[in-house]
Amino acid sequence: MSGERIYPEEIKTPEEYLIYLKEVFIYTWCKEKISQDDCCLDAGCGEGYGTKLLSSAVKKIVGIDIDKKIIRKASKKYAGGNCAYQHYNGKTIPFADNYFEVIVSFHAIEHIKNDIGFIDEMYRVLKNNGRLIITTPNKAIRLPGNMPSWNVFHIREYTSTELKRLLAKRFKEVTILGIDAVSEVKKLEEERIRNNLKIVSYDFLNLRRAFPARLVSFFIKMFRSLKNQKKNHALDALNERYKNPSDVYKITLKPDEALDILGICGK
Numbered sequence: 001m002s003g004e005r006i007y008p009e010e011i012k013t014p015e016e017y018l019i020y021l022k023e024v025f026i027y028t029w030c031k032e033k034i035s036q037d038d039c040c041l042d043a044g045c046g047e048g049y050g051t052k053l054l055s056s057a058v059k060k061i062v063g064i065d066i067d068k069k070i071i072r073k074a075s076k077k078y079a080g081g082n083c084a085y086q087h088y089n090g091k092t093i094p095f096a097d098n099y100f101e102v103i104v105s106f107h108a109i110e111h112i113k114n115d116i117g118f119i120d121e122m123y124r125v126l127k128n129n130g131r132l133i134i135t136t137p138n139k140a141i142r143l144p145g146n147m148p149s150w151n152v153f154h155i156r157e158y159t160s161t162e163l164k165r166l167l168a169k170r171f172k173e174v175t176i177l178g179i180d181a182v183s184e185v186k187k188l189e190e191e192r193i194r195n196n197l198k199i200v201s202y203d204f205l206n207l208r209r210a211f212p213a214r215l216v217s218f219f220i221k222m223f224r225s226l227k228n229q230k231k232n233h234a235l236d237a238l239n240e241r242y243k244n245p246s247d248v249y250k251i252t253l254k255p256d257e258a259l260d261i262l263g264i265c266g267k
Helices: 014-031 049-055 068-078 115-125 160-167 183-202 213-241
Strands: 039-043 060-065 083-087 100-106 126-137 173-181 249-252 260-266
Touching: 014 049, 014 100, 014 173, 014 183, 014 249, 039 049, 039 115, 049 060, 049 068, 049 083, 060 068, 068 083, 100 115, 115 126, 115 160, 126 160, 160 173, 160 260, 173 183
Parallel strands: 039 060, 039 100, 060 083, 100 126
Antiparallel strands: 126 260, 173 249, 173 260
8 A cells, every 4th residue: 555546445544544535526526527428538547446436427437547457456346337447558548539528537647757748648539629637636735845746656746837737738728626625634634744744854865766666665554554553543533524525525716725736628
């Protein structure tokens, strides 16, 4: 569990539970923005539960991811009917031009080295008048002084202005919103950010990026396992207090102050 993949059945910490709720929130929110006649792509689908959740609102949905193992797991667990999963090589989306009415991509672009190439590919497979809905963490509240990302799995992060500038290179209509949380949850996230910044301050040589990602994931998993012993009661309390994603998260018109940035683009 690196924090970049959330498996609902393996959630053990308040941080993981809140990440899961936020992902369910945005997929559920999207269900109200699309049509039963739409063919949809989930670019960077991860474990696949969000793709499956969205499948009830569309004609067809395909989740793609660069991780072959995660695609095999998602296919066994969630595929069927109008929901499918397919491997993506990280460069070319394996579909023809003008194929999808809607593309969603949640917390993926910050992992991609060639971000404009990723945007180009989504633009290519999107039909005329199609829509892209994309989210990414808000750099403005995570990285003071424009510092590099402390998350070793993130190539870069974006402010709302930077994301809009990137999306506007291809899309004629770009609206930027935010995803924010109730005060208790936002304070938890801000505390997590402060703790990570403190840890990173000791790694002034940036050595954590010199290790393979799998090794970093292993140490993160070990660290979280130790923390779990003290945080089980906190997780139980969150489960009791916040059962629905909409109890925790909301769409805001102030993206600069939000936890995540939400981009809605029209081709």
